[in-house]
Amino acid sequence: MxxxxxxxxxxxxxxxxxxxSEVDAHPLAKARAPNGRITLPLKRVVRxxxxxxxxxxxxxxxxxxxxxxxxxxxxxxxxxxxxxxxxxxxxxxxxxxxxxxxxxxxxxxxxxxxxxxxxxxxxxxxxxxxxxxxxxxxxxxxxxxxxxxxxxxxxxxxxxxxxxxxxxxxxxxxxxxxxxxxxxxxxxxxxxxxxxxLAQANTPTTANSVGLDIEANDVSYVSTVQLGTPPKNFNVIMDSGSADFWVAGDNCQTCAGHQLLGASTSSSFVDTQQPFSVTYGSGNVQGNIVTDTLTLAGLTLTNHTFGTATAESAQFAQDPNSDGLMGLAQSTLSSQGVLTPVESLAQQGLISNAITSFKISRLADQKNDGEVTFGALDTTKFDSTTLVTLNNVNTQGFWEVNVGGFSVNGQDVGLAGRTAIMDTGTTLIIAPPADAQALMSAVPGAQSDGQGGFTVPCTTNATIALTLGGTTFNVDPRDLAFLPTTNNLAGNCVAGVSSGQIGGATEWLVGDVFLKNAYFSTDVAKNQISFAKLI
Incomplete structure (x- = not known):
């Protein structure tokens, strides 16, 4: 209409x-479970x-x-x-x-x-x-x-x-x-x-799980953790595409409105006086490496090493809904040169394995069942017969896999030998220009906007898919139609796939447009990545 x-x-x-609006989703405080799994809540970041x-x-x-x-x-x-x-x-x-x-x-x-x-x-x-x-x-x-x-x-x-x-x-x-x-x-x-x-998540039925609240129409994800003595809640962006954990420090001059951590707020806080600096695609932060108590879903890491910001760029400083960022790539990528929280949990025996698993929910489904899980995979979220595990082909610390092929409505589009970095911190799918053109040319009604992006009918039923480990994972057409471009909600939408010369001719950057459609898990010790079809 x-x-x-x-x-x-x-x-x-x-x-x-x-x-x-700000809504808290506190992690469930549970003792260590026999299966070694803990789960944190996720919330959407404001845009x-x-x-x-x-x-x-x-x-x-x-x-x-x-x-x-x-x-x-x-x-x-x-x-x-x-x-x-x-x-x-x-x-x-x-x-x-x-x-x-x-x-x-x-x-x-x-x-x-x-x-x-x-x-x-x-x-x-x-x-x-x-x-x-x-x-x-x-x-x-x-x-x-x-x-x-x-x-x-x-x-x-x-x-x-x-x-x-x-x-x-x-x-x-x-x-x-x-x-x-x-x-x-x-x-x-x-x-x-x-x-x-903010659509609040249903009460989880699986042990050691905490619900994911959905902000508006499927934006980014934030988790609540506890830091310091006495412990205070900090909302941090959960990002599989980086490996540094930091929060706003009490001596930060640009962090007004954030929860702050420092000697003035925590009796267990220790500043090592060692500097760190991280630059992201959407901002930068600098500060000092510190140690303090970190609690994830009731499991406590004492003297955990991470960073507190003394200065944040506007992209972070003006964000009212997050107090920092938790990188969940491999620690070999860390600018701070320290273990990621999930690696520390495994090292201290609080979880069985340094595994991070994501179930990213979609508002339109009305399931409200999103979560991030540390230590294992939540088997209630996916069809175990579809689980595939691939080797990580990236040597820097990102999570990157070989892609067997790309298709539109079941028809292969001839893109072989490609790899994809899986990044929960990126919303869209970004492909090399020739690849994006080949893929989107097969989508009925898709048009290039001449700026590296595409439009598709908001009513599209086209299904793009990635083949991973021999299994085809479809992208829901609702994710392909990213945003309407006019006042007609049944007209044209900006596509969730865009082109950009952002790396090698065969490398893709795959964000939440795809990851909402699969269970996604990473294993540091085995250097492997798993996917499964959602149920």
Whole structure:
């Protein structure tokens, strides 16, 4: 069903996907279990609420280009090159008469300078939260249907109260029953985004498991851990694509609004005075290597070595929903030169093996069963007959596998000899340009946007798939249709697959667009990676 709402109204609805209210999901405090498994909760990280979806997509591409260059030891693209890519994206949006930023920030694309664009060249890991008005309007919109959207009107979408109008628009779609299933971008997802909701996970039924709360429409993931004496909760990004663990320090001048750790807050805190610095595709951090007590799901590591930040770049400093980051690649990749938490748990005998397993949930499924598990695989989450285990082919510490093939709707697209780095810290699938073109050319209705990205019909039923260890793993069409590009939720969507010259001609960077569709587990001791089909 086509919605004839003003673009600004729908745009704000879509952009609200990246707002969320803070909700805690505390780990279950359990003694060590016989099976050696513990599980942590995950939450979604807030994303930008102020830019057009296509600009946000380009930010993700820029981030991936830099991240992948670092992964493979290649020269990173310059800030100037990334800015030019973003300027081209902005020019394309302007040519269609659309706004780059949402109206509530008070200005559109016209007149933006290169210096202004540099500030949004890459996505932050979390930005401003939405307001309570949007949440209230979401419920009202769902009840009132089309009348609420009409009352909001185009004018409200460009004023300070745009969140309310967007929520009402989402309510219209939900009340009418439109855009569910394969009819287009799901109304339930739009409504959840517009209301800034956090879908709480069901109570886990498996021992040593803690639920995963879903922010808006499937964004990134955060886990709650405890640090210090007395212990305090810290929310940290869970990232299989890096290997350093750090949180904001009490002497950090740029960490306002975060939970802080230091001698002033913890009697067991020790600062080694040894510096560390980590640069990510979407920010950087520097600080000191410290030791303190770390508790994961009730299991305690005393004198664990990690980092506290004395300075964070804006991408981290402005993130209200995370206090740091936990890297879960291999410690050979660590800038701090220390064991990752999962490796320390195994070394101290608190878990049987240095295994990290991910079940990443999708809002549209309404299962709310996501989790991250340390020490084993949660066999209740996958079909054990489909489990495949592959050797890690990366020598630096990333998790990378050989891919047997890529297909669209069951038809092989002729891409042999490729490898893929599996990264929970990346949202999209990023492929070398020729590979992305070959894959997306086989998707009915897919079109190149001329900027390295693609669009697909929001109603697509196309299934792309990766073959791993002889087993084919499908990507749900709902994940392929990443974000609508207009006010028609049954129109075109930005695709979850994009191209970029970000490494070798045969290397892919595979993020959550795929990983939501498989159980994903890594084993440090065996240097292996496992996948299984979800149940």
């Amino acid at each position: 086509q919605l004839t709402l003003p673009f600004a109204v729908l745009l704000t609805t879509i952009l609200a996907l990246y707002s969320v 930008r609420t102020d830019v057009h979806p296509e600009v946000y997509l380009q930010q993700h591409l820029n981030r991936a280009h830099r991240r992948y260059a670092r992964m493979t030891g290649r020269e990173e693209p310059s800030t100037e090159a990334l800015t030019r890519a973003l300027e081209k994206r902005v020019a394309s949006i302007e040519a269609r008469g659309l706004q780059v930023r949402s109206g509530r920030l008070g200005y559109a694309a016209q007149g933006m300078t290169s210096s202004a664009l540099v500030n949004v060249a890459e996505p932050g890991k979390g930005k401003n939260k939405g307001n309570g008005t949007a949440a209230a309007a979401g419920a009202a919109g769902a009840a009132a249907g089309a009348g609420a959207a009409t009352a909001a009107g185009a004018g409200a979408a460009t004023a300070a109260g745009t969140g309310a109008a967007a929520a009402a628009a989402a309510g219209t779609a939900a009340a009418s029953g439109a855009n569910t299933g394969n009819a287009g971008f799901p109304a339930a997802s739009a409504q959840a985004a517009a209301s800034n909701s």
